[in-house]
Amino acid sequence: MDILIVEDEAEIAQLIQLYLEKEGFSCHACRDGLRALQLFQEQQPDLIILDLMLPGLDGLEVCARVRQQPGPKDPYILMLTAKGEEIDRIIGLSTGADDYLVKPFSPRELVARVRALLRRSLRQGGQSALYRTQHFQVDPDQRSAQRLLNGDDTELLDLTTLEFDLLTTFISYPGRVWSRAQLIEKLWGDDFFGDERVVDTHIARLRKKIEPDPANPTFVKTVIGVGYRFEDAIA
Known part of the structure; x- marks a missing residue:
């Protein structure tokens, strides 16, 4: 490395x-x-x-x-x-x-x-599934994420490594509520050092790239007092 x-x-x-x-x-x-x-x-x-x-x-x-x-x-x-x-x-x-x-x-x-x-x-190794919802498609093997537009058109999402991992986590468990601690365990593991509010910062950055209106999110919803949930219909 x-x-x-x-x-x-x-x-x-x-x-x-x-x-x-x-x-x-x-x-x-x-x-x-x-x-x-x-x-x-x-x-x-x-x-x-x-x-x-x-x-x-x-x-x-x-x-x-x-x-x-x-x-x-x-x-x-x-x-x-x-x-x-x-x-x-x-x-x-x-x-x-x-x-x-x-x-x-x-x-x-x-x-x-x-x-x-x-x-x-x-x-993230070992994943082979292709995740697809009404508005997104994520390929963990190729580490690519796309927004699905009208017809067969797609738009490649320009995500950082952590943003991609966040979206993959959300889209692979649609509807699940994730606490900050659970997201930290999933993405950082036991070696995490720092404040749980780091999660909020990365969620905000992801929203800017996938939400039509980041201030009023459609896909990554805040569950008050708990954490976050991804909402999008399975394609």
């Missing part, structure tokens, strides 16, 4: 790289946002460890641009921040980050989170 470390503090970058390479990961490192985008295109990493505060382009902008650039890989993004305020974490996740870690952090915790993120794709 290839990891790109984007951290402007040399000592922290070296420490991260040391611990990850001890675990058998291949690492590349850089210290600014523009170089990070260049290495992303050249290296196509499986995961990016991205500092929030960078010279030039900051981590939020780098994260947003990575998510906007199509490529053979859709990397997981673990965002680092020296700030503990909740708003910074929420903003980071809303731009496409999969997880966050607040400095100072334990190198062991960072390694654990990296492993947890990279195991997500392994958890």
Whole structure:
């Protein structure tokens, strides 16, 4: 697995790289946002460890641009921040980050989170069903999701890895109510670190891509006091 470390503090970058390479990961490192985008295109990493505060382009902008650039890989993004305020974490996740870690952090915790993120794709292995509802079609093997339009027309949905996994989970159990804890267990597993509200952020991002009116969702419904439910007729 290839990891790109984007951290402007040399000592922290070296420490991260040391611990990850001890675990058998291949690492590349850089210290600014523009170089990070260049290495992303050249290296196509499986995961990016991205500092929030960078010279030039900051981590939020780098994260947003990575998510906007199509490529053979859709990397997981673990965002680092020296700030503990909740708003910074929420903003980071809303731009496409999969997880966050607040400095100072334990190198062991960072390694654990990296492993947890990279195991997500392994958890989806073994699926072979093609899920189809009145408005959507999801192929887990090809990892493609389409919106079904009038007639035989379709529209390919541009989803991140986690958004795809969320939609697959919902569409494979239509009508089921999922609590945040259940979604975390399904998508993150026992290695999850952080606040359950991370789920809300990713649900909001998924709604923006599949709902006609994200503010009044038709498909991913909120069940007050419980969690979320996917509603769409089986085709």
